[in-house]
Amino acid sequence: MVHPETQRMRDLGFALGPLDGKKAFLAGGFHNFTTNPDVHTRQAHKYPQCNWGGTRSGTMAVDIDPKNGGSLEFLMKSLGLPNLLDTLAVRTGSGGWHIYFLHDGKIRGKLAGYDGIDLKTWRTGYTVMPGSVHPDTGKLYRIERDLPIAPLPQELLPLVTPPVYKPSPVTVNPERRSDGLVRKVAEAVGGGRNQITFWALCRALERGSSSLVPEIRDAALSTGLTEGEFETCLRSAQRTAGRVA
Structure with missing residues (x-):
């Protein structure tokens, strides 16, 4: 059975796939995730104790992991932002956050200048869905803020945008x-x-x-x-x- 909060993420447009802890069962990884509920039902029968991963087109996840030094409070304070949770937000099983924003551009793998904050889009990876159980703590991932996904705050844009590669000058060497x-x-x-x-x-x-x-x-x-x-x-x-x- 697929957890109701996992189904809620599917209803919001997230393509889902079964996980072994945090690792995708499917050979193609997140590229084979789907929004098809019939497929999810079959997968839930095949992997009855599985977690679920998800990804959504046009959406970026800010993945804050306190174990690696990530802090939502420090991020907001340092950027002068009163709140980063006026959007869809999931509390992870380790006490961290998955905070979702609308953003379809290229991104870095990590938020520039901040420890313990990774970035993921539908092109680069997935996040563990609410309703899943953290493999280390045994705690559930839960939807904390069930709000429409907000546009990426302008204050975060330069921190998620990768540096532009500048080719070396042409030489005859x-x-x-x-x-x-x-x-x-x-x-x-x-x-x-x-x-x-x-x-x-x-x-x-x-x-x-x-x-x-x-x-x-x-x-x-x-x-x-x-x-x-x-x-x-x-x-x-x-x-x-x-x-x-």
């Missing part, structure tokens, strides 16, 4: 052919970002152009890839390039 790798990464979108970043890092390392790694990193982060995801790509590329060498 043949080594700068590798600048095309950086452009490829900067233009990557959606689920292909990790693969393209990994590919570009492999090519750069194989060519001995390790000086391009910081540029590839900046380009990858500008697409919304997180620091952790980039580091994973880099370690894999270093192993691969080492085998080729």
